[in-house]
Amino acid sequence: MLLLTGCLLGGTLVGGVALAQWPGGAHKPVVEPGNVSASPMDERPPLPIEAPPAKPSPSGSSSTKVDVPASGPGTFTTAQASGKVVGTGGPLRRYEVQVEDGVDVSAKQAALDVQTILADPRSWAAHGKGRFQLVSSGGDVVIKIATPKTTDKLCAANGDTGGELNCEVTGGVIVNLKRWVTGSPQYDGPAAEYRHLIINHEIGHMIGYHQHMACPGPGKLAPVMMQQIKGLNGCKSNAWPYTADGTFVTGPSVP
Structure with missing residues (x-):
């Protein structure tokens, strides 16, 4: 199980670095926009997207204020959620969701937050750009909060x-x-x-x-693939690849 590529601000994500490449294997292809094909390993028909919970948690933990330590042990706890x-x-x-040990964020709640984002009708998944499943082990992708x-x-x-x-x-976010x-x-x-923007931006790099x-x-x-953290340049902030009516939010490509 490897880790994915791209940098949120000055690289890929909410400004990220689009370096993601998937290792060999039919179930982990690099998918170019507009050319998404079903994995030969999964012949099952896709399940419909269920209505997500109302909102992700406000903090990712039960406390109202979450401390952000500058560093941690470099070890992670995997959310026991599927x-x-x-x-x-x-x-x-x-995908698995992991949180670095010693921080005030619940791994399980973070996993449920990510699942809610990916299940939203404005997400990539709702528009045929891939299917996603939260697992507690054996994932193809690992999303680490560090x-x-x-x-x-x-x-x-x-x-x-x-x-x-x-x-x-490579292999995660x-x-x-x-x-x-x-x-x-x-x-x-x-x-x-x-x-929402963090996850949707990085997943966007992942799918091509x-x-x-x-x-x-x-x-x-603003397109979700815009590095919005660097400035909006007159656009309105936006965390979703699609609007509620299914319109893809796009903009000029940045070389």
Whole structure:
């Protein structure tokens, strides 16, 4: 089980680095936009997306305020949680969610938050760009929530995250605990909503949207593949790849 590639701010994610490549294997292809095919390992028909819970937790833990230590032990706890397949088509990716030990974020709650994001009708999964299933072991993808210094170490091969950014790595996603807990000053909404952008941006790189996008025009929604943490350039902050009516939010490609 390997880790995915891309950097949230100055790299890939909410600004990330589009370096994600999937290792060989029919069930883990690199999928280019508009060319999504079902995995030969999963002949089962996709299950319908169920209505997600009302909202992810406001903090990821039971406390109202979550401390963000600069560093941690570098070991992780895997959420003991699982769910049904969500998505309308495309390859199935089973994912685990892990949280670095010693931080005030529940691994299980974080996993449920990620599941809620991926099951939303505005997500990639709802529009045939892949199917996703939360598992407690044996996943193809690992989403790690790590302290800033641990994030820097895990993302080092893909660029400097500077204690601030997230990244995508081979086989998974590294989410900076600081971004998960505090959000971004550029995003017009609470931290819990900013998490939607983190996950949707990195999953976008995973399924083949390797290039970032720019603001399509003043007053318009920012594409989820835009590095919104670097500035909105007149666009409105947006955490979803699709609108409620199913319109893909796009913009000019950034070289």
